[in-house]
Amino acid sequence: MMRTRFTKLVGCRVPIMLAPMADVSGGSLAAAVLRGGGFAFIAAGHARDEDRTKLDAEVDIFRAEDNSGDSFGVGFIGHSSMKSDNMKRVEAILDRHKPLAAQFFAPAFAATGTNVKLCKDKNILVFAQVGSVEEAREALAYGVDCVIAQGREAGGHGLRSELGTGTLPLAARVVELTRELNPATIVLAAGGITDGRGLAAALSLGCDGIVLGTRLWATKEALGDSTGKKRDALLRAEGDDVVRTRTFDAIQNVDNPHFWPAPYDSVGALKNKTTESFHGKEEELIAKITGGDVAVLSSYREASKNCDITRTCVLAGEGVGGIKQLDGAEDVIKMVEEEAIAQIRRMNGMIT
Template identity: 35%
Template sequence: MALSTAFTKLFGVQHPIALAPMGGSAGGALATAVSRGGGLGLLGGGYGDREWLARELPIVAGGGRPWGVGFLSWAAGVSALEQALEYGPRAVMLSFGDPSPFVERIRASGAAVIVQVTDLEEARRAVDLGADVIVAQGSEGGGHGARRGRATLPFVPVVVDLAAPVPVLAAGGIADGRGVAAALALGGAGALIGTRFQATAEALVDPSIAEAIVRGRGEDTERSGVLDIARGARWQTTKYTARSLGHPYLDRWRGREAELAADSRARRAYQDDVARGDVPPLPVWAGEGVDLIDDLPPAADLVAALAAQADDALARAGRY
């Protein structure tokens, strides 16, 4: 049974499930597979790497299903956005930072504007900008989010009430169909899912990362700015941190972020450790729902399974 919501009607998709546009790992094959499975595949445009986009955009654009692309508002330039718009996405998602420089270009192309928010100030701004869909991201999510974010369960209904009638997707810690059902019960129009789709056949991740996610436990995840500082990433770590599985540099520098930021030798040591293979080349971004992941299925099959689980969960809840 298909779960029809304002989100599924807006994009003409079968299930209220969207792929989080995870930079670098949500490539064309993964986005296409999610769309083929009946969800909305969002390509992970991230920082707006033009070469990466040139390779991945034709893959998802040729899939014949509704799709979109996501960018980091603070990092991607207008030229990367225009490159993506040439392929005719149904939606563009903007996260972290001021989305306003991009909104009119997106709207003029005919694509829907999806804005991810991590607090109520961002949610109000998204409503004022006329976002077509808002993603309410809770602090349980893997990868980047607000340093002082709120948990998904209390945050989503507040954003739903604030944004109505704009459809809201829940994000953060959702890794199975019960989480999708919970998103709908909270008043959301669907769920945006990241970590669960990292562990699929089509994800653009090193096999070691997929295996780490399958083995990972929620209590092993940690939100921190240490790994961004050590890597020399340009994230504003006073506002945004990232949830990952354990890492030697988290143990070494936990609670000492300012000291690490001021220590150029320590940051060079990180690069040396990566080059020697002493630490993984990339952090394993993972949300608190990682315990629920125990396989690496094709993404289209996963979408169908998530939808069926959500339907079953809602049916069970309706019997109480």
């Protein structure tokens, strides 16, 4: 076993957590991660009615596939699920599924931290994902159980690039802050980590474990890619092919009833013709769309419908170059564990 404060807190064997990726982290993926020895979150997304229905189905799948009990977490997108009219939906989800932990992100807190109090009153662990030192300070002030330091190398949504911090410096600083302000809080590193070397690096910084997103999306159990085209693109990609951009949200927010607000309207994704045309020109793009230019919008909608990866969004973190084959999630967890142990032993041998 790789014993850390994280493995002790959630009762897993390996200090690896599955990120609650909306429309990706379902029951089968969560169960496979647990079989491998990690800890898993299932995504509740925006906590809309359709999200709750999907969550119910995925939790049923998880419980059918995992015999260890109910050791899982539920992840919420903060800006939508924690609106005053939606907080009751969050509470209903927690009451229905009774997860061990709840994660909140973008932002991690409702006004006056009511989401933290809600969870603590129900004896549910609170995981807060942050992208900056300022957000980390807020998390520690609210007394969360775990701070996830998400660097700008991450795939999916996060702070705009100019506001965020790289994974290693952010994680190192958050570790320092927890020791100073709230030593009981554990820290996980997220963003650009895909293998055991990344886990070893995070542990060497004082973190208690890591979060895997992109690496576990590129697995057989993950949801969200019925054609297989997006995951095939991940297997071919290098870190150089990834960009943190506002381009896709600038387009997708038009059709999204829970559009991503600033400063979280930014994703790590593979570069393609869409980013080639509009990255760094988002205000111009928004002006085109709101001004009645339907060509860009209709073209993107068609590309998304047909899963044309040369134009539609393929979320990916900068560690994507380390993913070369589509494995089962259980095998991924075990491989990362073995690589980390080998790396730590190698480093230990450097001391004379």
